[in-house]
Amino acid sequence: MRLLMVEDEERLAQSLSQGLRAEGYAVDVVGDGLTGLERARDGGYAAVVLDLMLPGLNGFRVCQELRREQNSVPILMLTAKNGEYDEAEALDCGADDFLSKPFSYLVLTARLRALLRREATARPLVLTLADLRIDPAARRCTIDGAELTLTVKEFGVLQCLARHPDQAVPKTDILDAVWDSAFRGDVNIVEVYVAALRRKLAAAGAHCTIETLRGIGYRLAAGDE
Numbered sequence: 708m709r710l711l712m713v714e715d716e717e718r719l720a721q722s723l724s725q726g727l728r729a730e731g732y733a734v735d736v737v738g739d740g741l742t743g744l745e746r747a748r749d750g751g752y753a754a755v756v757l758d759l760m761l762p763g764l765n766g767f768r769v770c771q772e773l774r775r776e777q778n779s780v781p782i783l784m785l786t787a788k789n790g791e792y793d794e795a796e797a798l799d800c801g802a803d804d805f806l807s808k809p810f811s812y813l814v815l816t817a818r819l820r821a822l823l824r825r826e827a828t829a830r831p832l833v834l835t836l837a838d839l840r841i842d843p844a845a846r847r848c849t850i851d852g853a854e855l856t857l858t859v860k861e862f863g864v865l866q867c868l869a870r871h872p873d874q875a876v877p878k879t880d881i882l883d884a885v886w887d888s889a890f891r892g893d894v895n896i897v898e899v900y901v902a903a904l905r906r907k908l909a910a911a912g913a914h915c916t917i918e919t920l921r922g923i924g925y926r927l928a929a930g931d932e
Contacts (some may be wrong), residue, residue, distance in 0.1 A: 708753035708823065708843075709733045709884065713743030713769065714785070723756070727819075731846065731859040740764030744772055747780060751883065754781040754822050754899040756815075757802070759793055765791055767800050774801035781822040787809070834869040837914035837929040841869050850911040859909065860885060864900045868917065868927035877924040901925055911931055 710727060714720040715738045724872040725810045726736040735752075737743045740761040745767070747755055759766040767782055773780065784802040786793040797805045803825075804818050834841040843866055848855045857865065863885035868876055880889070905917055918926045 709735070709751055709887070710754055710756060710819075711743065711746055711752045712736045712738065712756045713738075713747075713761060713766070714758045715757070716738060716758070716815065718849045723812070725817070728814070728887065729859070731863055733863075733883075733885060735887050740766065740769045747773055748779065750775070750778075750780075753779055754783060754819060756783050756785065756819070758785045759787065759797070759799065761832060767796060770797070770802050771800045781825070782926070783815075783818055783822060834866065834872075836872045836927060838909075839869070839913055839921050841866055850908070850913045855907060855911055856914075857904075859905070861900055861904055864897065865904055865927075868925060871927075873926060873928050875920050875923045875926050879924075881924070897925075 708729075710721055710732050712724055712727075712734055714723070714736065720736050720738070721723065724736050727734050735746065737905055739792055741763040743755075743761070744756065744764060746752075753859050757766045757769060760914075761769070770782055771881055773782070782802045782804075784805045786797055786805050786807050788799070794805050794807065803822055806815060806818060832842070840849045840852075841862075842848075845850040846862060848862060848865065864881055867881050867884040878894050884892055886896075901917055901919075907914065908917070914930050915929045916928060920926055
């Protein structure tokens with residue numbers, strides 16, 4: 708899942724984004740409110756982590772503008788320590804949740820998971836195709852009930868394909884869904900993970916395959932039972 712972090716404290720932003728990336732999220736980081744608003748408007752984010760005190764445009768204004776434009780992206784706002792008025796205003800201007808600084812990283816990730824679970828009501832909670840079952844919230848994948856061990860990126864690629872079963876998914880779409888905008892490598896890195904997934908699916912006896920569509924991308928399709 709892709710997250711947008713709008714935070715001008717560079718060390719905090721770097722620490723949080725590194726931790727979230729290690730857990731499998733793709734994280735884009737910006738350091739001012741105006742840029743954050745523009746990036747959030749572009750869409751494609753599962754959630755926004757939004758600091759209150761920002762140069763250019765504060766978090767309240769960013770949140771208000773997004774809600775005025777009927778942008779429903781989940782927003783977790785970071786407020787000042789013991790700032791009860793800030794916390795109340797964060798909710799009043801449209802934030803879904805808030806955390807007061809300083810906060811626990813474990814609490815931050817738990818709050819994010821809760822927001823993403825709420826948002827997931829608009830999409831299948833569990834993705835299935837043939838004997839493949841993917842639970843995005845639990846980050847668990849099984850084949851006919853047996854656990855399939857995947858790396859963070861492998862899980863992300865397979866989840867992206869499973870969200871579009873029997874449909875062509877371009878490499879660039881997979882890259883956008885699994886890697887963040889800071890990635891400057893070759894788009895063909897997707898091939899490496901697809902090859903690894905094919906080996907693991909075959910070894911597990913999965914009744915689904917990842918097909919290559921020349922010049923387009925990949926398709927996850929059910930195979931013969």
